[in-house]
Amino acid sequence: MASSVTDRFLRYVVIDTQSDASSPSQPSTEKQKNLGHLLVEELLEIGVSDAHLDEHGYVYGTIPSNSPKNTIPVICFCAHMDTAPDFSGTNVKPQIVRNYQGGDIKLPGDPRQVIRVAEHPVLKDLIGHDIVTSDGTTLLGADDKAGIAEIMTAAEFLIKNPDIKHGAIRILFTPDEEIGRGVEKVDLKKLGADFGYTLDGETAGTIEDETFSADGVEIVIKGVAMHPGFAYGKMENAIRIAGAIIDRLPKNMAPETTQGREGFIHPTGVSGVMEKAKLSFIIRDFTEDGLKQKEALLETITKDVLKAYPGSSHTFTVKEQYRNMKVVLDQHPEIVDYAEEAIRRAGMEPVRGSIRGGTDGSRLSFMGLPCPNIFAGGHAFHSPIEFVSSQDMEKAVKTIVELAKLWEERA
Structure with missing residues (x-):
């Protein structure tokens, strides 16, 4: 056999x-x-x-x-x-x-x-x-x-x-x-x-x-595009905003720093230009409450980052994957x-x-x-x-x- x-x-x-x-x-x-x-x-x-x-x-x-x-x-x-x-x-x-x-x-x-x-x-x-x-x-x-x-x-x-x-x-x-x-x-x-x-x-x-229970999250950032030679005080670069969101993610809530029954927030993709950027995440936790808490935290981080960019906006979309x-x-x-x-x-x-x-x-x-x-x-x-x-x-x-x-x- x-x-x-x-x-x-x-x-x-x-x-x-x-x-x-x-x-x-x-x-x-x-x-x-x-x-x-x-x-x-x-x-x-x-x-x-x-x-x-x-x-x-x-x-x-x-x-x-x-x-x-x-x-x-x-x-x-x-x-x-x-x-x-x-x-x-x-x-x-x-x-x-x-x-x-x-x-x-x-x-x-x-x-x-x-x-x-x-x-x-x-x-x-x-x-x-x-x-x-x-x-x-x-x-x-x-x-x-x-x-x-x-x-x-x-x-x-x-x-x-x-x-x-x-x-x-x-x-x-x-x-x-x-x-x-x-x-x-x-x-x-x-x-x-x-x-x-x-x-x-x-x-x-x-x-x-x-x-795990699992969701996917997609964040789309709409920045303010401007010729770089005339950008002072005007440009809001969507790529920089995306980078700031990733930088603010808790280091102890990543796949590489969690084990056992700990869940995580994991960026799986980033793409964009000055005007618009997209971030993709997977969120994992063994409980529904834990999943929602991590999603709320990610949205809070996004909103906090965007406070420094008053001309920019974002969408935050959650898609259920499995339970x-x-x-x-x-x-x-x-x-x-x-x-x-x-x-x-x-x-x-x-x-x-x-x-x-x-x-x-x-x-x-x-x-x-x-x-x-x-x-x-x-x-x-x-x-x-x-x-x-x-x-x-x-x-x-x-x-x-x-x-x-x-x-x-x-x-």
Whole structure:
């Protein structure tokens, strides 16, 4: 099984599937469909007869129930096909460090890229594992092609072993998760699931039932343009105003200075000319109140800065992105409890965690499909030092199989 899931993973990561937040289309990049077409072909080959790719880039498929029980809930297993725009995903060259024996891992394509034990202590738990990395010039794509490979391998295993009884299982692979649009056009009626599990987490054994709540903020500054030779006492440079707002942000409220359950205000883009500038932010917190407080603080900073520029004005626009899925999952505790039991059956001690980010499950939960997040085994996502253990991917496959068995047993 470890060999099978790794072989699949290696096939998938070399396909460039980066999403693009600036694109208005769905999917945001057509190249994501290249992986979608391959996945449909493979699903059809293993016996998922209804597998298909729709016009929006979603892959759907069904493993029918093989149990005489008719009260088994329909489970969805979900992973996303796109990789993050944060670092290049073009021309990925995966390598395998077989039977890892400890120490830092130097990546051959860029000597500056080293996976250091001091920065990634989880490596101490991976002695003897086969560790897959990129060559250091691109990200690897374990986020979330590891999850895809695990779902595909589990699907094949269940189909080839009909003595393992399970209910109906829906498979969903999504585009554009990394840019927050992963489930915007998913057809939940067609999916027909009662609840789901995303395979998009990190350390083996982890089940996550809580995410950040998230908003985006856009501030547009309208300054006063003037010829620089005649600007004294008249020009109000929108670029300088934007810089002043960024400079006033609390240093202890940034992604690089927060951890655990602390939220942040994070500038993600700035552009403009003398007359007009635009600032983009993401705001994150585990509570709705914390989110609103940070947004109020950002607007107060903006207004305070603009007091020194009486001829200038601004707009402040908040766009909801996703909300903490724990609000929904706490109403369905058995979904997480069964995942913990499946992790135990797969040979691990479950660890319940919170995500300093979001998943497709965040949005799906509030759309009516409660959906916690299970580990996929990857680490150092969105970076050239991303890595994943073959053995941890195998553990995720076993967890999926045990979950399918568990829901059938207890129906």
